[in-house]
Amino acid sequence: MATARPVAVGVLLLSALLFPAWEVEARTAIVKAGEGWRMEVDGQPYVAKGVTFSGSGGPANFDKDCERLSALGVNTLRTWGTGEETPALLDAAHKHGLRVLVGLWLRPGRPGMENDDAFDYVRDAKGREAQLQDTLKQVRRFKDHPAVLAWGLGNEVILNSPDDPSKVAYARFLEKVVRAVKKADAGHPVLSVDAWTLGVPFWEKYVPSLDAYGLNVYGRGIHALPAAVKQAGGRKPWFITEFGAQGEWEVPKDAQGLKMEPGDGEKYDVIVDGWRNALGPQVQAGRCLGLFVFNYSASFDHTGMWLGLLSGTSTRPAWHAVREAYTGKKPEPALPVPVRLAVRSVEKDGAASWALVDFEVTAPQGTPLDVSFAYNFRGSSTREERDGVTPLESRKGATPGTWRVRLPAVGGAFKLYGLAKDGAGNLVAATTSVVPVAVVAPASP
Numbered sequence: 001m002a003t004a005r006p007v008a009v010g011v012l013l014l015s016a017l018l019f020p021a022w023e024v025e026a027r028t029a030i031v032k033a034g035e036g037w038r039m040e041v042d043g044q045p046y047v048a049k050g051v052t053f054s055g056s057g058g059p060a061n062f063d064k065d066c067e068r069l070s071a072l073g074v075n076t077l078r079t080w081g082t083g084e085e086t087p088a089l090l091d092a093a094h095k096h097g098l099r100v101l102v103g104l105w106l107r108p109g110r111p112g113m114e115n116d117d118a119f120d121y122v123r124d125a126k127g128r129e130a131q132l133q134d135t136l137k138q139v140r141r142f143k144d145h146p147a148v149l150a151w152g153l154g155n156e157v158i159l160n161s162p163d164d165p166s167k168v169a170y171a172r173f174l175e176k177v178v179r180a181v182k183k184a185d186a187g188h189p190v191l192s193v194d195a196w197t198l199g200v201p202f203w204e205k206y207v208p209s210l211d212a213y214g215l216n217v218y219g220r221g222i223h224a225l226p227a228a229v230k231q232a233g234g235r236k237p238w239f240i241t242e243f244g245a246q247g248e249w250e251v252p253k254d255a256q257g258l259k260m261e262p263g264d265g266e267k268y269d270v271i272v273d274g275w276r277n278a279l280g281p282q283v284q285a286g287r288c289l290g291l292f293v294f295n296y297s298a299s300f301d302h303t304g305m306w307l308g309l310l311s312g313t314s315t316r317p318a319w320h321a322v323r324e325a326y327t328g329k330k331p332e333p334a335l336p337v338p339v340r341l342a343v344r345s346v347e348k349d350g351a352a353s354w355a356l357v358d359f360e361v362t363a364p365q366g367t368p369l370d371v372s373f374a375y376n377f378r379g380s381s382t383r384e385e386r387d388g389v390t391p392l393e394s395r396k397g398a399t400p401g402t403w404r405v406r407l408p409a410v411g412g413a414f415k416l417y418g419l420a421k422d423g424a425g426n427l428v429a430a431t432t433s434v435v436p437v438a439v440v441a442p443a444s445p
Helices: 004-018 059-071 086-095 125-142 164-184 200-206 220-231 264-284 302-307 317-327 383-387
Strands: 028-033 036-041 048-055 076-078 099-104 148-153 190-195 212-216 238-242 288-297 337-349 352-362 370-376 390-392 394-396 402-406 414-421 427-434
Touching: 028 148, 036 288, 048 059, 048 099, 048 238, 048 317, 059 086, 076 288, 086 099, 086 125, 099 125, 125 148, 125 164, 148 164, 164 190, 164 200, 190 238, 212 220, 220 238, 220 264, 264 288, 264 317, 264 337, 264 427, 288 302, 288 317, 302 383, 337 414, 337 427, 352 370, 352 414, 352 427, 370 394, 370 402
Parallel strands: 048 076, 048 288, 076 099, 099 148, 148 190, 190 212, 212 238, 238 288
Antiparallel strands: 028 036, 337 352, 352 402, 370 390, 370 414, 394 402, 414 427
16 A cells, blocks of 8 residues: 555645644633633733734735734734735734734625725625624634634624614624624634724623623723723723724814824824823723724825824834833834924915925934925815825925925815934824915914
């Protein structure tokens, strides 16, 4: 039987590739601990110090991404769904000692939200069953990977449901999904994610099988969250599944009608303060099981500039805030600090409009800065253009700290970014709004 041995070896090798045998089985549990709860991985206490994860360039970069995040003190990633990239991400996370809150996507219920998808949870029984089966398929596929920490079902579906009957129908369906996921995988907790505490009353009434809540919260309001959870009737532990500076959807408008983006200093401070002062006591009390700062992505777009850790290859202040929150380490060298961005005047030069702009940035002595400008037009008719951040032509002005910036030809007020990048790859930004008129009165001195 000389041929039997090579065939058997080949089958074993193929099986090892398709069904890898992990050296450890990672099991997560949420257990009662006094008046609160404690999360354990293989019997050891575990607090999620995380970021949401979109990646910096696909699977080819996952190894580097996870290595860099581990160096920041991050121990957990959160995704919103699964796909063909998920195995590579789980492998990279495991290699670098990270775990993943694996998202299991459930369709939103209101048109115009989340890539313009919408689903009718009240009437579409066939669609509900298809989502259930697809969810279970993903659970069975990944449940034995040692990087899996827990399952996160849906993202802000209750927020993005058109009315109460739709919210109730979704919540009833969610209970069915949670039970099925727990039957398929008893080794990992299941939570569902929604905005603020909007989901809590529905979860408590209709989804008793959940192990924990996932709450998306932004800005200084995080200090009020524990009381809000209690007021909403919450009786289970929770994760902050998205967090960062106050978002565009809740900030006031300026005189030009554009949303007033927090400064880089505020973006930094809110992350450190949120983890240390708002959540620290809740972690100690066993109510909060972890945090995920939004978002690890290299996108140079409106959301990335507002809330991202990276912008292209550059690190934003949120990057360093995450490190200080989780490790106590401050930026070295110190980050540049935008002090002033203002448009003095606008003049016509042929068909083009040019603005005289003051842009003042402080930096450690001897730090050269690469200054540039860009714009975003939220009034565009297309999603791509509304999200885009487009570089602008600029020239140094006649006096230090002044620049001549060529303005875009757009049909309404737009956001102007002043950008400064140091030699260490740190990118800081200031913003103001501009109305594209022929002449703007000079700013007051």
